[in-house]
Amino acid sequence: MTPEGLNSEGDSIPDCEDILVEEYLSSARIKLLLIALLFIIAAIIAIYSFTIYGDMELSYVFELISNHISGNTYPEYSPEWFDDIIIWESALPRVIFCIIAAIGLAVAGASMQTAMNNPLADPYTVGISSGACLGLAVALSVGFSVNHGDLLGINIFAFIFSLFPLALILILAPKTHSSPSTLILAGVALSYLFNAANTIIMVTVDAETLETIYKWQVGTVSDIRWDNIPLTLGFVALGSALVTILSKKLNLLSLGDASATSLGVDPDNLRMICLVAIAFIVGAIVGSAGIIGFIGLVTPHIVRTFVGSNNKYVIPASAGLGIIMIITADILCKMFTVYDDMPVGAMLALIGAPIFLYLVIRRKSNVW
Amino acid sequence: MSGERTPEDKYVSAQRRRYLYIILFLAIAIGIAVYSFGVGSAVIDFNIAIKVIIDRLNGIVPDRSVDYWAWLRDMLVIEDTVPRALGGLIIGAILGVCGAVMQTCVRNPLASPYTTGISAAALFGVTLSLVLGFRFIPIPGETGLIMNAFILSMFPCLLMIMVSVKRKTTPTMLVLIGIGVMYLFNAFTMIMKYRAEPDVLKQIQLWSIGSLTGIGWSAVYVLFATLIALLIFMLCFSRKMDVMASGENQSISLGVRPDRVRIICMVAISACTSVAVAFSGAIGFVGLIIPHLSRLFVGSKSKMLIPCSAVLGALLLIASDVVARLLGNGLPVGAVTAVIGSPVFIYFLIKMRSNGWGK
Numbered sequence: 273m274t275p276e277g278l279n280s281e282g283d284s285i286p287d288c289e290d291i292l293v294e295e296y297l298s299s300a301r302i303k304l305l306l307i308a309l310l311f312i313i314a315a316i317i318a319i320y321s322f323t324i325y326g327d328m329e330l331s332y333v334f335e336l337i338s339n340h341i342s343g344n345t346y347p348e349y350s351p352e353w354f355d356d357i358i359i360w361e362s363a364l365p366r367v368i369f370c371i372i373a374a375i376g377l378a379v380a381g382a383s384m385q386t387a388m389n390n391p392l393a394d395p396y397t398v399g400i401s402s403g404a405c406l407g408l409a410v411a412l413s414v415g416f417s418v419n420h421g422d423l424l425g426i427n428i429f430a431f432i433f434s435l436f437p438l439a440l441i442l443i444l445a446p447k448t449h450s451s452p453s454t455l456i457l458a459g460v461a462l463s464y465l466f467n468a469a470n471t472i473i474m475v476t477v478d479a480e481t482l483e484t485i486y487k488w489q490v491g492t493v494s495d496i497r498w499d500n501i502p503l504t505l506g507f508v509a510l511g512s513a514l515v516t517i518l519s520k521k522l523n524l525l526s527l528g529d530a531s532a533t534s535l536g537v538d539p540d541n542l543r544m545i546c547l548v549a550i551a552f553i554v555g556a557i558v559g560s561a562g563i564i565g566f567i568g569l570v571t572p573h574i575v576r577t578f579v580g581s582n583n584k585y586v587i588p589a590s591a592g593l594g595i596i597m598i599i600t601a602d603i604l605c606k607m608f609t610v611y612d613d614m615p616v617g618a619m620l621a622l623i624g625a626p627i628f629l630y631l632v633i634r635r636k637s638n639v640w
Numbered sequence: 641m642s643g644e645r646t647p648e649d650k651y652v653s654a655q656r657r658r659y660l661y662i663i664l665f666l667a668i669a670i671g672i673a674v675y676s677f678g679v680g681s682a683v684i685d686f687n688i689a690i691k692v693i694i695d696r697l698n699g700i701v702p703d704r705s706v707d708y709w710a711w712l713r714d715m716l717v718i719e720d721t722v723p724r725a726l727g728g729l730i731i732g733a734i735l736g737v738c739g740a741v742m743q744t745c746v747r748n749p750l751a752s753p754y755t756t757g758i759s760a761a762a763l764f765g766v767t768l769s770l771v772l773g774f775r776f777i778p779i780p781g782e783t784g785l786i787m788n789a790f791i792l793s794m795f796p797c798l799l800m801i802m803v804s805v806k807r808k809t810t811p812t813m814l815v816l817i818g819i820g821v822m823y824l825f826n827a828f829t830m831i832m833k834y835r836a837e838p839d840v841l842k843q844i845q846l847w848s849i850g851s852l853t854g855i856g857w858s859a860v861y862v863l864f865a866t867l868i869a870l871l872i873f874m875l876c877f878s879r880k881m882d883v884m885a886s887g888e889n890q891s892i893s894l895g896v897r898p899d900r901v902r903i904i905c906m907v908a909i910s911a912c913t914s915v916a917v918a919f920s921g922a923i924g925f926v927g928l929i930i931p932h933l934s935r936l937f938v939g940s941k942s943k944m945l946i947p948c949s950a951v952l953g954a955l956l957l958i959a960s961d962v963v964a965r966l967l968g969n970g971l972p973v974g975a976v977t978a979v980i981g982s983p984v985f986i987y988f989l990i991k992m993r994s995n996g997w998g999k
Contacts, residue, residue, distance in 0.1 A: 465982035
């Protein structure tokens with residue numbers, strides 16, 4: 273994420289050189305095509321995934337869905353009735369959630385890396401995941417929660433906890449020298465603190481609760497229901513829209529704070545707005561599905577090897593690639609396990625890490 | 641104008657203050673280590689522990705058949721608490737130094753000794769042994785486990801060397817390779833854990849948090865040799881590291897090849913971290929936060945930063961171990977380091993109004 277990286281992508285159009293303008297436009301066109309292609313592949317995989325979740329023909333899945341929408345019901349306990357439940361109550365929310373989560377995490381990751389000017393930053397850098405984890409651990413071990421302690425209540429409880437670390441950072445930031453590295457350090461220190469509290473709780477709970485917390489720490493989408501969708505969708509849509517609107521200004525941040533200031537952007541404010549948007553996006557996702565790693569950290573890096581480091585392209589392309597990766601990983605989880613209990617985070621890392629390593633080592637030029 | 645201090649005076653007094661900080665931290669660390677001899681065991685308090693050690697130094701070794709209790713106390717102190725305290729000091733120092741060097745090498749405040757994927761690889765080695773019973777060197781018991789962790793944790797190191805031979809490496813690239821390796825090994829571990837028995841799971845979890853139990857004299861010798869080698873090596877390299885940290889172009893024009901220095905330093909600290917991780921598990925926080933804390937006290941110059949990180953790392957780890965043992969319950973030390981360290985770190989971050997990174 274150096275100034276050179278931006279220039280070589282032709283982010284600033286030279287005023288009179290027609291050829292350069294032409295070149296820039298054609299490379300921009302190629303990038304837009306690439307992004308469109310990613311989303312088409314994502315759509316195909318998403319549709320195909322229904323046949324895996326329900327273990328049935330694609331045409332039959334469409335028939336079930338269209339029947340459900342048009343209000344046709346099946347006789348209770350008939351095979352179609354069961355299939356309808358599988359598709360409508362389990363597979364559909366799961367796929368929709370995967371799409372929302374992938375978009376949210378990829379957008380959050382790409383913007384966090386730019387805002388912090390750090391390739392090691394990920395959506396969880398300011399401690400969102402550790403806060404959420406502590407929320408879950410408290411809810412499960414103490415039994416204290418909102419909404420009568422049902423599953424949705426626990427999810428909301430974790431979401432509320434996930435915002436604590438950022439709130440603390442917002443309180444602390446004016447008291448410190450508020451540069452990206454200080455924010456990162458404060459975030460890391462806070463997330464270690466929350467994690468430590470979580471570990472202390474985990475040492476005391478029984479094996480069954482431990483397994484639930486553990487599974488949640490890796491990230492799993494197998495328990496997603498319709499209940500989870502509205503909250504997540506709302507926050508992810510709002511936050512992602514905000515970050516996408518700010519993407520041009522975010523580009524300026526990667527030039528360094530001094531240059532950004534001279535170009536009319538207040539870096540500290542912009543960074544804080546981004547952090548809040550990211551916290552709400554990620555908190556809503558983490559509250560429902562646990563800490564799905566890899567996507568937020570690695571997808572933007574993979575995308576940068578293809579489209580350069582302009583956030584105008586990195587953010588949507590990350591979202592597209594994120595959807596492809598998470599649904600593919602979830603399908604593989606479902607295919608390789610009998611009880612559908614493998615966390616999607618593990619599979620994501622297993623297929624994604626070798627690709628990522630290959631790209632980093634093979635890549636000739638350095639976009640960062 | 642006799643009251644005016646020249647810049648030279650200021651430098652000298654600042655330097656003297658830095659040495660004082662280091663000596664002060666070292667004294668506190670040793671004090672806590674001595675105090676820790678009497679902590680955590682019901683039958684031994686501080687006075688008994690000191691008496692046993694003085695007896696040993698005078699060459700008095702109790703005989704089991706003559707006085708069983710004296711023998712038992714001697715065993716507990718000499719074979720358990722003393723090596724544990726020494727191990728804690730040394731591991732803390734190793735992690736602190738490795739963290740400081742790693743952060744300087746990749747110029748990233750988020751880097752830690754585990755950035756290259758060492759802890760993930762070592763954890764996979766332990767998981768292999770615990771779940772599948774697979775060992776690279778077929779020795780039963782702890783030693784085989786430690787060897788498993790050590791051998792696999794050398795993998796990120798080898799990968800870095802291989803890449804750097806073929807291509808010119810940049811800090812970001814090394815960091816990204818580390819992330820890739822970490823995720824890969826974590827995925828392997830997760831997949832093995834997924835079919836593991838609950839008690840094995842608990843063992844793996846404890847190991848991934850890190851604890852100082854079971855460190856014996858043989859471990860202390862190995863760790864001590866590692867620490868001394870690391871300190872000598874890094875202090876010899878400290879000048880070159882500072883040049884490297886000033887930026888790629890500057891360091892080339894000053895006659896230091898940054899990529900070469902970076903790889904040599906990273907390989908060296910990876911090897912030392914592997915030793916520490918193999919004996920204690922992946923104790924987090926120390927390697928990440930201690931260098932930052934040291935920067936607040938002594939600045940970013942490697943010659944001061946490295947010794948200061950060593951003594952502060954030792955101080956934090958031994959203090960955490962004492963707290964963990966006082967709380968009892970088999971609480972792993974890795975869970976306590978953050979509880980003690982985070983508030984201290986945040987306090988100094990606010991108080992000093994700087995982060996020691998000069999930006």
